[in-house]
Amino acid sequence: MAQFSRRGVVKGVAGLAGAATFGFPQIWIKNSGLARAAGGEIKVGVLYSLTGTTAIIETSLNQATLMAIEEINAAGGVNGRKLVPVVEDPASDPATFAEKARKLVIGEKCVSVFGSYTSASRKAVLPIFERYHNLYWYPTLYEGRECSMNVIYTGAVPNQQQRDFVPWLVKNFGKRFYLIGSNYIYPKEENNVCKILLQKLGGEVVGEEYVPLGHSEFSSVIEKFKNTKPNVIFSTVVGDSVVALHRQYKAAGLDPAKMPMASLTTSEEEVRAMGGEFALGHFTSAPYFMSYESPENAKFVAAIQSKYGKNAVTNFVSEPAYFQVHLFAQAAAKLAGSDLTPPTIREAAWGQEYKAPEGLVKIDGQNSHTYLWPKIGEAQMNGQFKIIEQSKEWVEPDPYWAYPGQVCTPKGMVEKKA
Amino acid sequence: MTDIFNQVFSGLSIASILLLISLGLAIIYGTVGVINLAHGEFVMLGAYAVWFLEDHFGLGLFPCIVLAFFAVGTLGWVVERLIIRRLYGRVLDTILATWGLGVILQQAIRLSAGAELRYVQMPPGLSAAVHFAGVDVSAYRLFVLALTAILLAVTYVLIFRTRFGMRLRGVVQNPEIARCFGVNTSQIYAMTFAYGAGLAGIAGALVSPLKSVSPDMGTGYVVDAFMVVVVGGVQSLLGTVASAGIIGELSGGLAYLSNDTIAKAIVFLGVVVLIRFRPQGLFALRVRRG
Structure with missing residues (x-):
């Protein structure tokens, strides 16, 4: 417990007064409070x-x-x-x-x-x-x-990770997508973008589901995969849940060649934790892979x-x-x-x-x-990704891609386009 | 039809894991009367024991399960001797002490083994699915189901068919009288606590290939385990089994009809309503007090 001593209080008040005296003028000099590199x-x-x-x-x-x-x-x-x-x-x-x-x-x-x-x-x-x-x-x-x-x-941002990825998935595996993510803002925004892209390509969302963060019991989810038979499982599950999902997917007898998981969040780190045999044949889209x-x-x-x-x-x-x-x-x-x-x-x-x-x-x-330069990687036994597609040009970032009429300007504001 | 079978199996599989992680807690809570908040960390230690033995000594999962039981059981015994037995009859203090113990164990693992997710191998023979009654079911989940049934049988025999079990039941009914008959109650408590901890160790070992291994994995399990024990009624083995079955099938079914987030919320709500009207749980016997 801190105790108030008279001396302590006096010191404190003096300190405040000092701060006020020396602090005040800054208000009058424009930008003097700004951090500025000094010396060498x-x-x-x-x-x-x-x-x-x-x-x-x-x-x-x-x-x-x-x-x-x-x-x-x-x-x-x-x-x-x-x-x-x-x-x-x-x-x-x-x-x-x-x-x-x-x-x-x-x-x-x-x-x-x-x-x-x-x-x-x-x-x-x-x-x-x-x-x-x-x-x-x-x-x-x-x-x-x-x-x-x-x-x-x-x-x-979503448009960079998905612009090439979703069409590639549709072309190679089919139009029926199951969207599975962890229950927070990131997966929901990514899925908004995915749904718009799918709509343009004539694709179909056969299921959309969010599991609690840290969730590790995927039997019901896998049951739904089996029943809806999507061509692609579009995953934005994060953290330990990624490991549990991949393991239970394989244990339930599902086959990545027919129903691959396409992820925006599975990196070398998660693949190492789940083991290459569980990641094998699934895909991730990202601008960078270690390989x-x-x-x-x-x-x-x-x-x-x-x-x-x-x-x-x-x-x-x-x-x-x-x-x-x-x-x-x-x-x-x-x-x-x-x-x-x-x-x-x-x-x-x-x-x-x-x-x-x-x-x-x-x-x-x-x-x-x-x-950035989006790439599509296929997970390998050794925990690395094999890069099978990469963008031919850099991709422009558009943080408001899914929100027509909203743009980000240098003033930091979001304006309605006329 | 296959849908229904699939769903029942999936619920059963959830139930078996729930039962596995709550069995040890039910025994400790029901007989020793201690609310062990470090139970999730015992589960976590079981999983890390497997990772350690596999990674450093190349052991397979089956010997690891046995070793995890003894390793975590021994730790449970030490914990009972050093901490728990000084706190009998002081429910709030044991809650605080075991919670603190859980924090310490979690940090100890984080500092020694590291905070990253750890890889535990699924036995190659069990990593695929088997065709069973017209549907594909996971061989590993069947294995977990079978092993849970065996552990349940072993626990039943231990409590109802051995001298140790008879003394244990005597101590639960009335520790003073049991002591008068020459039962070493202190030893019974220590052994029971160790057994419960050992079961948690096995649970951790068994879930590690199916889920993920990380220092904070226990937090979720302890909540599930308490839910099962509270619904089943303390100190009732039958109650724990029934409750794990009900909660497993219910969360599986609800998750199938809606999603896992909603299912979790509804199950929690159901448990709250249930304990409002039946605080002793579905199948209540006597609890040791004081």
């Missing part, structure tokens, strides 16, 4: 959970980010100035995310923060970045339908494995976490040293291109999302 260093925040439920995947994001920062510094930094990462551990908890973000933005005055895996944690920090005009770089594929002036999105062959990816995988051990893996979230730091450095390099603030970095980032492991990517100057 550029401070950036790194906000990925190192503990808690999503620690495994977020640790890989933290590592990819720090590795990119090291590469940039080894190559001479940004116009001779070193990037200094300030690492915080938000412990997989949205409230802690908000608290740590406040520390990075207000206390450390970082000019940008790289962070978040879940949408919940991004939503939790958003008000802080908006209030203090700072900039958040978010690497995860997500459901879209967000447009913030204070976020650069480098992960895929993708390009000089940039060979370099990226080798660098991760030499730094974090030969068993370290890369995945479709750690790759954007890596290349977005390089995009940040390119944007910052365009600016004069005295002008390095989050809003100027954001403007400089628009149109930036970088040769990422997945291919040449670009930040869109309208919606601050990223042009």
